[in-house]
Amino acid sequence: MVDAAFIDVPDGTARPSIRMDGDWTLANAGRLCAQIERLAAIRSADGALTVDAAGLGAFDTTGALLLGRLLRHGSTRFADHRIDNMSKADLALLDLVFARLDTLAPPAAKHANFVRMVERVGVWIAGLWQRTRELLGFVGAVLATLAKVVVRRRKLRVTATVFHMEQTGLDAVPIVALLTFLVGAVVAFLGATVLRDFGASIYTVELVSYSFLREFGVLLTAILLAGRSGSAFTAQIGSMKSREELDAIAALGLDPIELLVLPRLLALLVMLPALTVIGMFAGLVGGGIVGSMSLDITPSMFVARLHETTSLRHFWVGMSKAPVFAFLIAAVGCLEGFKVQGSAESVGRHTTASVVQAIFLVIVFDALFAMFFMEIHL
Amino acid sequence: MNEARESVIRVRGLRNVFGKQVVHDGLDLDVYRGEVLGVIGGSGAGKSVLLRSIVGLQEPTDGRVTLFGQDTTRLRPEDRQIIDRRFGLMFQDGALFSSLTVLENVKVPLIENFRLPAGLADEIAMLKIRLAGLPSDAAAKYPAQLSGGMRKRAGLARALALDPEVLFLDEPTSGLDPVGAAAFDALIGTLGDALNLTVFLVTHDLDSLYAICDRVAVISDRRVVVVDRIAVVERHPDPWIRQCFQGPRARSAQSHGSAQGTPA
Numbered sequence: 001m002v003d004a005a006f007i008d009v010p011d012g013t014a015r016p017s018i019r020m021d022g023d024w025t026l027a028n029a030g031r032l033c034a035q036i037e038r039l040a041a042i043r044s045a046d047g048a049l050t051v052d053a054a055g056l057g058a059f060d061t062t063g064a065l066l067l068g069r070l071l072r073h074g075s076t077r078f079a080d081h082r083i084d085n086m087s088k089a090d091l092a093l094l095d096l097v098f099a100r101l102d103t104l105a106p107p108a109a110k111h112a113n114f115v116r117m118v119e120r121v122g123v124w125i126a127g128l129w130q131r132t133r134e135l136l137g138f139v140g141a142v143l144a145t146l147a148k149v150v151v152r153r154r155k156l157r158v159t160a161t162v163f164h165m166e167q168t169g170l171d172a173v174p175i176v177a178l179l180t181f182l183v184g185a186v187v188a189f190l191g192a193t194v195l196r197d198f199g200a201s202i203y204t205v206e207l208v209s210y211s212f213l214r215e216f217g218v219l220l221t222a223i224l225l226a227g228r229s230g231s232a233f234t235a236q237i238g239s240m241k242s243r244e245e246l247d248a249i250a251a252l253g254l255d256p257i258e259l260l261v262l263p264r265l266l267a268l269l270v271m272l273p274a275l276t277v278i279g280m281f282a283g284l285v286g287g288g289i290v291g292s293m294s295l296d297i298t299p300s301m302f303v304a305r306l307h308e309t310t311s312l313r314h315f316w317v318g319m320s321k322a323p324v325f326a327f328l329i330a331a332v333g334c335l336e337g338f339k340v341q342g343s344a345e346s347v348g349r350h351t352t353a354s355v356v357q358a359i360f361l362v363i364v365f366d367a368l369f370a371m372f373f374m375e376i377h378l
Numbered sequence: 379m380n381e382a383r384e385s386v387i388r389v390r391g392l393r394n395v396f397g398k399q400v401v402h403d404g405l406d407l408d409v410y411r412g413e414v415l416g417v418i419g420g421s422g423a424g425k426s427v428l429l430r431s432i433v434g435l436q437e438p439t440d441g442r443v444t445l446f447g448q449d450t451t452r453l454r455p456e457d458r459q460i461i462d463r464r465f466g467l468m469f470q471d472g473a474l475f476s477s478l479t480v481l482e483n484v485k486v487p488l489i490e491n492f493r494l495p496a497g498l499a500d501e502i503a504m505l506k507i508r509l510a511g512l513p514s515d516a517a518a519k520y521p522a523q524l525s526g527g528m529r530k531r532a533g534l535a536r537a538l539a540l541d542p543e544v545l546f547l548d549e550p551t552s553g554l555d556p557v558g559a560a561a562f563d564a565l566i567g568t569l570g571d572a573l574n575l576t577v578f579l580v581t582h583d584l585d586s587l588y589a590i591c592d593r594v595a596v597i598s599d600r601r602v603v604v605v606d607r608i609a610v611v612e613r614h615p616d617p618w619i620r621q622c623f624q625g626p627r628a629r630s631a632q633s634h635g636s637a638q639g640t641p642a
Contacts, residue, residue, distance in 0.1 A: 060541040100505060
């Protein structure tokens with residue numbers, strides 16, 4: 001086979017003619033394209049051509065496309081041109097391609113400009129409002145269903161609830177304990193470094209106990225569960241949605257909120273506080289170990305100091321936030337799962353959105369709680 | 379048909395084993411240049427595994443697959459890639475990249491394999507989209523915005539992107555309505571002729587077999603039981619074939635096939 005692909009224009013003939021040589025294929029597209037452009041520039045206005053394909057080697061759709069580009073000029077029709085020595089198969093291919101040339105302009109891409117930017121900001125804000133309304137609506141629907149369960153008009157799915165308690169709670173114990181332990185140690189180190197200069201190392205105990213009982217215990221646990229369980233809720237419900245399982249549930253006359261959301265919500269409502277207790281404890285242990293190793297605060301001193309200075313109300317301040325965070329994580333996780341549409345890509349997108357929103361809401365609510373407790377001097 | 383035909387795909391003694399389950403054992407098959415070969419068999423008979431073994435997505439347990447005269451079992455990866463470019467593969471549901479538009483999907487093989495002048499890749503991709511029978515405005519859409527039939531056509535457009543010599547189709551008409559399926563069959567027939575394609579068609583659809591296949595291979599009992607023209611295959615004594623071709627669905631397909639007439 002000939003590798004070269006070129007066009008030859010013999011001069012001096014009344015009708016411009018083109019001699020095709022070599023392979024007119026995708027592999028030679030670059031060279032052919034350059035030649036076609038050169039020819040298109042010098043061709044005469046009326047446009048009818050004679051094409052001699054005697055030297056043509058391989059011919060594929062790209063070759064046909066390029067030849068079609070040359071033949072298609074102004075008002076000339078396919079039949080106006082003379083094409084010699086082309087095999088029947090190649091002519092059929094050319095005909096097939098030529099018939100579709102008129103609609104080949106790819107749709108123009110929208111370019112970034114100021115109007116587009118404003119448009120995107122507007123779309124984003126409208127979307128934010130829409131999402132807030134959806135979340136509120138969903139929370140309402142879930143609470144209504146929960147109320148029906150309480151007055152026994154709906155069933156409580158005990159098996160599913162216990163299953164999710166194991167998944168979201170028990171299985172998360174090691175990671176929650178390890179993480180809060182490490183953060184407890186870090187906080188103690190930090191306190192020691194700052195407080196030692198004032199001769200106030202012993203206040204490290206208060207630093208660790210206040211921060212963990214009031215804030216870090218519940219906050220770290222909630223953030224971990226948002227990443228671990230909230231995302232799992234979205235992925236589970238989302239993949240069910242994309243396989244039309246949710247439609248099947250509805251078609252069977254069942255309630256997806258009762259079946260899917262409540263077990264997850266109740267599991268998280270029970271397990272997040274439980275994990276928070278573990279997290280608080282592990283954080284205190286982490287602080288205590290750092291204290292005894294590098295600050296000369298023995299464990300018994302640590303515990304005694306804890307008894308003296310830290311009242312139980314700090315624990316309750318921390319614990320009171322746990323159910324709220326649990327509700328937020330479960331609601332956002334399940335709602336994003338319901339929003340999944342069609343493809344697997346959509347599942348991934350909503351899982352990411354679920355984690356981001358849940359962590360965002362947890363931190364915003366934590367800040368609101370902090371202000372509230374400060375105002376009521378708790 | 380003349381006798382000295384070039385066999386573009388030659389499978390000899392193919393054996394595929396998954397755990398304890400033997401899917402293929404001593405399977406032989408030839409696909410000749412320019413023909414449309416239909417492959418049928420019961421569910422789980424190993425049609426898709428055969429297709430995957432041929433295109434190299436599945437390493438056979440034993441046996442040889444020869445493509446364009448080259449034995450794939452001892453091919454270096456670089457040479458394998460060159461052969462892969464001569465194939466077009468259309469998956470059951472299109473297997474389009476969901477984060478790209480249809481146009482971008484079709485452009486992927488073009489851009490990855492060739493350096494093309496600006497705009498030409500777009501033009502070639504649009505041509506393939508039109509050849510696959512999609513309207514121009516489908517090009518800017520994402521796969522999730524398309525119907526099942528349109529996704530299949532978009533998958534076909536991507537399979538055709540590099541002007542393959544051999545086109546593999548995995549159940550192209552499954553999930554389509556009868557009208558859509560017939561239109562798809564007609565499309566395959568037209569393109570097969572115009573682009574001089576060799577088509578390897580895995581299907582459940584008897585209508586497709588009668589409408590466009592030159593030869594039909596039946597996989598049953600881990601081997602190719604028979605491969606021949608449909609008129610010969612339907613008279614084969616194998617029990618599965620008899621059930622398949624003598625049921626009510628087969629009779630309607632037969633009458634349709636003969637009504638349309640075999641291509642002259």
